[in-house]
Every structure is written in C-alpha cells, then in structure tokens.
C-alpha cells in the first residue's frame with residue numbers, strides 16, 4: 001500500500017476495517033477496505049474473491065465505485081480501493097436526525113429511496129443477477145448521489161451460496177423466508193428495501209426485539225408500528241407492499257421504479 005497514505009480509520013465494513021486514504025500520485029482521496037485473509041477459511045477467501053469480482057463489474061452512479069485491489073503478502077491483508085463519499089453513511093445521518101429529534105422530509109425519503117431502487121435495478125437486471133443481501137443504512141453512502149456499497153455479503157444468483165453466512169450484528173432486515181432458512185432471492189432484497197424505507201421515516205427499524213427469537217416472530221408476522229403520521233398514505237402503502245410476508249406479493253424492482261414518486265424522478269433525469 002506504498003502508493004497510499006492512510007489518513008483516518010473511518011469505520012467497519014463487513015468483516016473489515018475501512019480507512020480514508022490519499023493516493024500519493026495525485027492526492028486524490030479514496031476509501032480502503034482492509035481484510036485480513038491470512039486467518040480466513042477457503043470459503044471466506046472465495047467470498048472475498050467473489051466480492052471483488054462483483055464490485056469491479058459494477059459501474060453505476062448509485063453504486064460505490066471500485067478502483068483497485070491490493071494484496072499485501074507480508075501482512076496477509078487485502079485492500080479494496082473504492083470511492084470516498086464525503087457525506088458518510090446513511091446510518092450515521094439517521095442517528096443524528098434522531099438525536100436532534102428531527103424527521104426526514106418525505107421528499108428526501110423518496111429521493112434516497114429512488115436512487116437505491118435504481119442501484120438494485122442495476123444489480124438485479126444483469127445476466128449474472130447479483131443480490132446485495134445486506135441492504136441497510138450502514139451500507140448506503142451519501143455524496144452528490146446516494147450510493148449502495150459494501151457488497152461483502154453479495155452473491156451472484158447462480159452461485160449456490162449456503163444459507164448460513166456469519167451474520168454480523170442483529171439481522172434487523174432479515175426477511176421471513178431467510179428466517180425459515182429458504183434461499184435468499186431478489187424479493188429478499190425488496191423486503192430489506194421496505195425496512196429501509198420504514199427506517200428513514202421512523203428513524204428505527206420496523207422490527208426490533210431483545211432476542212433473536214422474538215425478532216424472528218415479529219418479522220414472520222410482519223408486525224410493526226405505524227410510521228409517524230406526517231408521512232403520506234402512499235408511503236405507508238409502499239412500505240406495507242415491500243413488507244409482505246409472502247414474497248410473491250412483494251413488488252419487483254420494476255414495480256418500484258414505476259411508483260409515481262419514483263418514476264417522476266426518472267423522467268426528470270432524462
């Protein structure tokens with residue numbers, strides 16, 4: 001990593017440390033996601049190769065850009081060099097709003113959501129369909145546009161990925177089918193989008209509990225409190241639609257793109 005100067009440790013990605021770094025050659029700022037592969041199992045190493053292969057293929061304004069990967073054989077560390085987003089992640093942003101007792105204006109919720117739906121459209125529509133599998137505020141980054149990042153748990157649909165992957169943190173966005181240990185599929189990403197939409201309105205996830213069992217019960221029955229009354233019935237409807245326990249009843253990415261509050265934005269972009 002001689003080509004880079006480490007500036008700050010700015011957080012943790014999935015199974016990794018995240019640094020703000022400066023490329024010495026042109027003084028440009030990037031993020032380096034550092035992973036120690038020396039202690040990884042063969043499966044985890046394959047998962048790492050998989051993340052890099054996914055990232056390098058994706059080029060979209062609403063997906064974190066991949067620039068390079070650097071292997072340091074001496075320290076047995078892999079660095080993934082990605083774009084830096086000055087605004088940080090959405091989780092911190094929502095946490096500050098909650099602390100300041102402020103809600104996100106509905107217009108801002110739709111603006112963020114429409115960009116994540118466009119990112120999802122990009123990864124789901126590909127020939128080798130990609131599932132993000134970890135959509136949550138901590139994996140959404142704020143810059144001139146909103147960007148979906150940290151594909152640490154992502155999978156190409158054609159790769160038979162066992163259900164059990166080491167879950168880091170509480171699985172607030174886990175879907176009913178995942179609790180039943182059915183295969184993760186694109187509708188599981190849609191469930192996570194429903195949780196994201198809910199959390200942007202309520203500043204907390206739809207499903208919370210003191211332990212995994214009661215969390216699982218709430219998720220399986222889609223039992224959640226109403227969002228604050230200042231949000232429209234359309235917002236409530238879309239959240240309820242994404243949080244359909246039966247995945248066949250959930251919207252597709254195209255259904256979400258065709259929502260009036262999202263399609264109007266896409267027309268304005270053209």
Ligand SMILES: CNC(=O)c1c(C)[nH]c(/C=C2\C(=O)Nc3ccc(Cl)cc32)c1C
Nearest residue numbers: 010011013031082083084085086088150
């Ligand atoms: C306090 N946090 C920050 O200031 C912050 C900022 C300004 N950027 C980030 C994080 C990322 C960032 O800016 N780009 C990223 C690409 C991939 C991953 Cl896993 C993380 C990031 C963070 C955590």
